[in-house]
Amino acid sequence: MSDYILRVKEISKSFSGVQALDNIHFDLKKGEVHALMGENGAGKSTFMKILIGLVSPDSGEVLLEGENLVGSNVHQTLKKGISMIHQEILIIPELTVAQNIFLGREREVSGKSGMLSGWLNDAGINQRAATLLDRMGVSIAPKTKMRHLSVAQMQMVEIAKAISNNAKVIIMDEPTSAISDKEVATLFQIIRDLQAQGVSIIYISHKMDEIFRISDTITVLRDGKYMGTRAARDLDHNALIAMMVGREIDQMFPEATRPVGQEILSVHNLGKAGKFSNISFNVKSGEILGLAGLMGAGRTEIARAIFGLDGWDEGEISIKKAPLRARTPREAIERGVGYVSEDRKGLGFIPRMSVKDNITLSSINSHRKGGFIDTHSEQSAAEKMIADLKIKTAGAGQHVTYLSGGNQQKVVIGKVLLASPEIIILDEPTRGVDVGAKFEIYKLIRSLADQGMAIIMISSELPEILGLSDRILVLSKGKQTALLSKAEATQELIMRHAVA
Amino acid sequence: MTRFSKLGQYGIFLAFALICLVLALSTPKFFTVSNLLIIGNQVSINALLAFGVTFVIITGGIDLSLGSMVAVTGVAAASFAHPDTYPLVVPLLVGLGAGSAMGAFNGLVITKSKVPPFIVTLGTMTIGRGLALILSKGRPVSNLSDSFNFIGGGSVAGIPFPIIILLIAFAVCSIVLNKTILGRYMYAVGGNEPAARASGIRVSRVKMWVYTICGLLSALGGILLTSRITTGQPNAGAGFELDAIAAAIIGGTSTSGGTGTMTGTFIGALLIGVISNSLDLLNVTSYYQQVVMGVIIIGAVVLDGVGKKD
Numbered sequence: 142m143s144d145y146i147l148r149v150k151e152i153s154k155s156f157s158g159v160q161a162l163d164n165i166h167f168d169l170k171k172g173e174v175h176a177l178m179g180e181n182g183a184g185k186s187t188f189m190k191i192l193i194g195l196v197s198p199d200s201g202e203v204l205l206e207g208e209n210l211v212g213s214n215v216h217q218t219l220k221k222g223i224s225m226i227h228q229e230i231l232i233i234p235e236l237t238v239a240q241n242i243f244l245g246r247e248r249e250v251s252g253k254s255g256m257l258s259g260w261l262n263d264a265g266i267n268q269r270a271a272t273l274l275d276r277m278g279v280s281i282a283p284k285t286k287m288r289h290l291s292v293a294q295m296q297m298v299e300i301a302k303a304i305s306n307n308a309k310v311i312i313m314d315e316p317t318s319a320i321s322d323k324e325v326a327t328l329f330q331i332i333r334d335l336q337a338q339g340v341s342i343i344y345i346s347h348k349m350d351e352i353f354r355i356s357d358t359i360t361v362l363r364d365g366k367y368m369g370t371r372a373a374r375d376l377d378h379n380a381l382i383a384m385m386v387g388r389e390i391d392q393m394f395p396e397a398t399r400p401v402g403q404e405i406l407s408v409h410n411l412g413k414a415g416k417f418s419n420i421s422f423n424v425k426s427g428e429i430l431g432l433a434g435l436m437g438a439g440r441t442e443i444a445r446a447i448f449g450l451d452g453w454d455e456g457e458i459s460i461k462k463a464p465l466r467a468r469t470p471r472e473a474i475e476r477g478v479g480y481v482s483e484d485r486k487g488l489g490f491i492p493r494m495s496v497k498d499n500i501t502l503s504s505i506n507s508h509r510k511g512g513f514i515d516t517h518s519e520q521s522a523a524e525k526m527i528a529d530l531k532i533k534t535a536g537a538g539q540h541v542t543y544l545s546g547g548n549q550q551k552v553v554i555g556k557v558l559l560a561s562p563e564i565i566i567l568d569e570p571t572r573g574v575d576v577g578a579k580f581e582i583y584k585l586i587r588s589l590a591d592q593g594m595a596i597i598m599i600s601s602e603l604p605e606i607l608g609l610s611d612r613i614l615v616l617s618k619g620k621q622t623a624l625l626s627k628a629e630a631t632q633e634l635i636m637r638h639a640v641a
Numbered sequence: 642m643t644r645f646s647k648l649g650q651y652g653i654f655l656a657f658a659l660i661c662l663v664l665a666l667s668t669p670k671f672f673t674v675s676n677l678l679i680i681g682n683q684v685s686i687n688a689l690l691a692f693g694v695t696f697v698i699i700t701g702g703i704d705l706s707l708g709s710m711v712a713v714t715g716v717a718a719a720s721f722a723h724p725d726t727y728p729l730v731v732p733l734l735v736g737l738g739a740g741s742a743m744g745a746f747n748g749l750v751i752t753k754s755k756v757p758p759f760i761v762t763l764g765t766m767t768i769g770r771g772l773a774l775i776l777s778k779g780r781p782v783s784n785l786s787d788s789f790n791f792i793g794g795g796s797v798a799g800i801p802f803p804i805i806i807l808l809i810a811f812a813v814c815s816i817v818l819n820k821t822i823l824g825r826y827m828y829a830v831g832g833n834e835p836a837a838r839a840s841g842i843r844v845s846r847v848k849m850w851v852y853t854i855c856g857l858l859s860a861l862g863g864i865l866l867t868s869r870i871t872t873g874q875p876n877a878g879a880g881f882e883l884d885a886i887a888a889a890i891i892g893g894t895s896t897s898g899g900t901g902t903m904t905g906t907f908i909g910a911l912l913i914g915v916i917s918n919s920l921d922l923l924n925v926t927s928y929y930q931q932v933v934m935g936v937i938i939i940g941a942v943v944l945d946g947v948g949k950k951d
Binding site: 448450469470471473474475480482487488489490491492493494498502503505506509512513514556560 | 816820821822825828829832833835836837838839840841842843899900
């Protein structure tokens with residue numbers, strides 16, 4: 142059939158004996174938005190890397206308009222018309238918007254030939270960038286330095302770059318993970334426009350409602366295997382989840398099985414100039430406190446203050462009635478605070494170290510024998526945690542870089558748990574995590590609370606906050622606007638206080 | 642993992658074995674006990690400095706002041722090593738103490754000021770050179786006791802004493818890096834400093850340790866050198882930092898931090914020693930030796946880079 146722009150046939154790939162992709166099919170029509178769904182570790186990333194020529198498959202074909210791309214490198218696939226908008230946007234902050242869009246192609250737009258083509262033509266690229274952004278309906282000045290842009294704007298620039306590359310296929314990996322609802326609407330409008338011009342989009346996201354809003358077709362991968370392709374209108378949430386995880390999840394949020402106990406953490410009149418002020422709350426043993434609010438409301442800043450990553454200007458933080466003094470992560474850990482950051486790569490793990498070394502990093506002192514590390518007790522503690530959290534790894538000695546996002550998250554949680562915390566702060570614990578793994582994380586959070594830990598959970602997903610929290614603290618622009626009980630909280634009420 | 646990455650991992654060992662084999666076949670003088678002891682003796686100082694800087698580079702830092710620390714500690718030790726003045730332990734403690742203090746100073750400035758280690762140690766490199774000239778009033782400090790001169794010039798059971806010091810230092814450094822919590826923290830700090838801090842590691846303390854250890858090992862090198870040439874030379878050790886860094890890099894330590902092994906560095910230092918020794922045996926002039934060395938440094942990193950792809 143000629144209306145397919147991209148046909149992927151029988152792609153297989155294994156890494157060090159692990160079958161990452163097994164006989165995958167994927168057909169993309171001209172001008173369609175095709176969602177690729179699957180849990181973490183399902184093989185989506187590897188599949189994308191094969192499409193853009195970053196990884197070459199062990200077998201199979203990638204046919205773009207009939208031409209096999211297997212063996213082409215990233216540069217060649219880009220020229221042939223496959224562009225990818227990465228989840229972590231790859232830009233050069235000190236260059237301008239226009240310079241970023243035409244990065245690597247200055248010669249093509251220099252307007253000169255031969256020796257002179259080495260001269261930059263900034264006026265030319267500015268003009269072309271302006272036309273391009275204009276056509277997208279985006280108001281970004283081409284001469285602005287990239288570092289002044291918001292994440293959403295950077296994304297628009299990336300899309301502009303893809304368009305300027307005459308992309309026939311644009312792959313978008315979690316494009317909405319860091320942008321606001323309004324920006325999502327703009328993004329979707331641009332996707333619709335691209336579609337109308339015959340550009341095909343491969344759309345990856347964990348957000349179900351988005352998938353149903355934007356996509357025409359959905360292909361599901363599970364454990365590296367092809368699970369099928371369906372028209373989006375023939376599927377609903379539950380059917381899609383069932384395809385992804387291979388079972389139906391009836392109850393997403395587990396209920397508490399024990400009453401809350403004594404106060405563990407109390408925050409009193411906490412303030413930090415320019416970030417937050419007058420924050421007071423407490424968390425009790427066995428309780429999950431949800432921190433809700435929009436981006437920039439100060440939730441992460443408060444978490445960082447409690448954990449000692451940043452200082453604070455006024456007020457007091459006490460753990461079991463005794464105030465924190467040193468205000469360092471070390472003190473916080475010693476006093477029983479654990480922090481699972483939203484910034485997994487930046488603050489969570491050490492990529493070049495093994496799963497074992499990462500997971501015991503905060504508790505290595507408990508495996509001390511003289512000045513040395515007791516390797517046996519360390520190894521068995523690590524292996525127990527790997528088993529408890531069902532971390533999928535080739536072994537305790539595997540480098541964390543090779544794990545999927547969800548499993549990397551579990552390594553970080555394991556590290557925190559091994560330091561025997563009494564209170565755990567989880568900052569966006571399910572960001573970038575798929576449905577099946579989300580459910581596992583919810584179960585884990587509830588079981589930790591049931592074991593008597595106090596939990597603070599920061600989340601931008603209201604269903605998650607409502608489903609899991611025993612109490613909800615709502616913040617707006619650095620101020621505390623409501624403290625709601627589970628019984629009284631609704632999405633509307635939380636939103637009303639979040640924008641107050 | 643691909644075949645290449647395995648090659649990258651063991652590449653340095655293979656390269657070293659291969660070069661030794663070729664040399665053993667091409668010049669009969671190479672593989673003799675006396676020549677091997679000469680090589681061991683020659684590489685000992687560079688290897689000690691390379692061990693020190695390996696710790697530093699693993700944490701993501703760099704130390705350019707090694708050579709100056711060699712001079713300062715050598716002059717300082719020599720000043721207390723004249724015959725019939727102090728017992729041997731005094732110049733040793735003075736030298737090692739001076740090196741540790743200078744290393745600790747590097748660590749202190751780096752952790753307190755947040756100025757990049759490259760700049761700080763560039764500064765202390767110059768300061769150190771000045772201190773060595775001030776301490777010695779610009780003149781070599783000679784007339785040292787026999788017991789002091791034994792350290793760099795003596796032998797035990799036919800084995801030059803510097804080789805014995807080298808092997809002990811290698812064992813201790815390997816243990817510190819692989820078996821202690823401090824060693825684990827070094828990898829963590831170099832691998833991802835914010836994450837190390839968020840894991841409860843006192844990053845500044847780890848850095849203080851590595852620069853101090855680096856100073857201590859430089860002092861050991863300075864004492865060996867002074868004893869070997871039986872003079873405390875204020876101009877000694879110039880450029881030593883580059884040889885030491887080269888040994889670490891050839892041995893697979895990544896300048897971006899977080900990876901590296903003592904064994905690799907040891908082999909790196911041996912490789913440098915073996916090559917200059919063999920080029921001597923083959924009558925290649927020292928001008929060409931430098932070119933060869935440069936090619937090897939770059940080659941080692943290229944090989945390493947190939948191994949890290951994928």
